[in-house]
Amino acid sequence: MISAEKIPNNVNLSSNKRLQRALEHWQPKYIQWWKDMGPQGFQDYHQVYVRTAISVDPEGWAHFEYVKLPEYRWGIFLADPVHDRRIGFGDFFGQPVWQEVPGEFRNQLRRLIVTQGDTEPASVEQQRLLGQRCPSMYDLRNLFQVNVEEGRHLWAMVYLLHSYFGRDGRDEAEELLERQSGNRDKPRILEAFNEPIDNWLDFFMFTMFTDRDGKSQLMSLSESSLDPLARTTRFMLTEEAHHMFVGETGIARILERTCQLMKTAGYSGDVRKVGGIDIPTIQKHLNQWFSLSLDLHGSEVSSNAASYFANGLKGRAKEDTFDEHMVKDAYYHMEFFEQGKAVTKDVQMRNAMNEVLRDWYVGDCAAGVVRWNRILDAHGMSDRLRLPDRKFHRGIGMYSGFHFDPNGVPVSAEQWEQRKYEWLPSASDTEYLLSIMDKPVFEPGKFANYIAPPRRGINQLPIDFEYVRTEA
Numbered sequence: 001m002i003s004a005e006k007i008p009n010n011v012n013l014s015s016n017k018r019l020q021r022a023l024e025h026w027q028p029k030y031i032q033w034w035k036d037m038g039p040q041g042f043q044d045y046h047q048v049y050v051r052t053a054i055s056v057d058p059e060g061w062a063h064f065e066y067v068k069l070p071e072y073r074w075g076i077f078l079a080d081p082v083h084d085r086r087i088g089f090g091d092f093f094g095q096p097v098w099q100e101v102p103g104e105f106r107n108q109l110r111r112l113i114v115t116q117g118d119t120e121p122a123s124v125e126q127q128r129l130l131g132q133r134c135p136s137m138y139d140l141r142n143l144f145q146v147n148v149e150e151g152r153h154l155w156a157m158v159y160l161l162h163s164y165f166g167r168d169g170r171d172e173a174e175e176l177l178e179r180q181s182g183n184r185d186k187p188r189i190l191e192a193f194n195e196p197i198d199n200w201l202d203f204f205m206f207t208m209f210t211d212r213d214g215k216s217q218l219m220s221l222s223e224s225s226l227d228p229l230a231r232t233t234r235f236m237l238t239e240e241a242h243h244m245f246v247g248e249t250g251i252a253r254i255l256e257r258t259c260q261l262m263k264t265a266g267y268s269g270d271v272r273k274v275g276g277i278d279i280p281t282i283q284k285h286l287n288q289w290f291s292l293s294l295d296l297h298g299s300e301v302s303s304n305a306a307s308y309f310a311n312g313l314k315g316r317a318k319e320d321t322f323d324e325h326m327v328k329d330a331y332y333h334m335e336f337f338e339q340g341k342a343v344t345k346d347v348q349m350r351n352a353m354n355e356v357l358r359d360w361y362v363g364d365c366a367a368g369v370v371r372w373n374r375i376l377d378a379h380g381m382s383d384r385l386r387l388p389d390r391k392f393h394r395g396i397g398m399y400s401g402f403h404f405d406p407n408g409v410p411v412s413a414e415q416w417e418q419r420k421y422e423w424l425p426s427a428s429d430t431e432y433l434l435s436i437m438d439k440p441v442f443e444p445g446k447f448a449n450y451i452a453p454p455r456r457g458i459n460q461l462p463i464d465f466e467y468v469r470t471e472a
């Protein structure tokens with residue numbers, strides 16, 4: 001039975017019979033999905049020290065307790081309403097926001113919500129084997145925290161589908177549990193969510209770069225004229241921040257350790273001999289996840305994006321910082337690649353909204369890379385990490401039919417084949433990473449050789465706290 005007590009919420013679940021009925025049907029399927037496709041080997045006998053959102057105010061949010069993963073209390077939360085909120089962009093600028101889905105935008109909105117929702121269980125599926133290779137108990141707990149929150153983000157989208165889209169919303173909610181990351185017949189919708197994440201370097205790069213796409217997409221959806229969508233995604237952003245923290249500090253700690261090992265290895269850069277992760281391998285994984293996450297922003301020129309903007313469904317990140325919100329007569333100077341050359345053309349700004357969001361995203365990523373490079377600098381290393389050019393390794397959009405090196409210089413198909421593993425992880429790189437991650441580190445306060453400990457523990461607890469414990 002669905003009980004509002006077991007499902008923390010601020011949507012009046014106890015008096016909403018329609019939602020209760022829909023969830024009664026869906027929730028057991030979700031739990032089954034979580035047991036089958038969630039963290040493998042940590043479902044039955046482990047208690048994890050996680051935070052659970054029990055209300056949207058800061059105190060309710062920072063509620064920590066030991067939980068058996070399948071018993072996590074996935075909740076439904078909307079950020080507080082904004083009084084007299086008005087549509088902030090597009091053709092309906094200035095009108096009151098919508099509390100119900102307008103019939104004419106129903107399909108478009110459902111599609112956006114389903115695409116967003118699809119990424120959440122996908123990421124849990126991608127990461128399900130990582131626990132068996134964890135570098136420490138602290139990291140294991142962070143992985144599970146990320147996983148349960150992605151599960152909650154799925155609940156958030158399912159809440160919208162159940163509450164505002166009737167029968168087809170309920171069908172879509174079921175399908176969100178049926179598609180599977182990497183499945184040949186029923187893959188996840190967006191490409192990056194079908195890539196395996198079987199080592200922790202990929203996990204940290206994913207949470208740094210792909211979760212940051214989550215941030216940029218959620219920021220643009222939190223501007224939506226559909227108020228329940230705006231409020232749901234606004235609350236999701238608070239959780240996304242922690243995921244990016246896990247990614248950014250994870251790589252920072254690997255860099256810290258790599259610098260130490262480089263000194264031991266005599267500055268030769270040959271840190272693999274002493275069991276560390278060398279800078280070129282880190283750079284290749286950065287290239288991989290940054291380029292896959294650029295693809296997640298869609299094509300540079302997109303009539304879908306123009307229509308989302310015109311109809312007020314999906315805005316720009318921080319829409320209120322722009323001077324003009326109708327964007328009818330504005331142009332974006334866009335670089336096209338024609339006959340081997342870059343040519344700049346003006347594109348109607350509404351058609352360039354994916355690129356506008358991508359610009360914001362690239363800036364946010366670049367700031368993170370600057371912070372990583374400070375670690376290399378502080379250790380006196382001359383190596384630096386860098387973002388590859390946005391034309392590099394693209395599978396979506398106008399560059400997808402061509403090949404470019406990380407500097408954005410065009411290369412032929414033969415050159416690409418010859419050189420791609422200088423720029424992207426090869427099978428032997430993965431083999432090496434798996435070899436140093438083959439044994440999980442479960443002893444509290446101990447860390448795998450390739451990563452430094454964090455500066456501090458979770459919730460002001462010591463680093464050697466038992467963040468994951470087995471039942472007696």
Ligand code: BYC
Pocket residue numbers: 112113115116119120123150189190191192210211212213214215217218295296297298299300301302303304305314354396
């Ligand atoms: N892979 O005009 P186009 C997150 C499709 S991450 C495969 O280029 P549009 C998270 C597109 O659907 C954030 N297909 O782009 C992070 C369209 O198909 P149709 C997730 C792709 O429509 C970590 C066609 O290509 N949220 O939260 O503007 C862990 C041409 O479309 C891809 C969202 O994405 C791709 N990469 O779409 C957990 C927000 N890109 O119509 C979670 C919702 C495009 O021809 N989604 N296509 O069949 C959207 O706003 C938009 O759908 C997109 C861009 C941003 C994906």
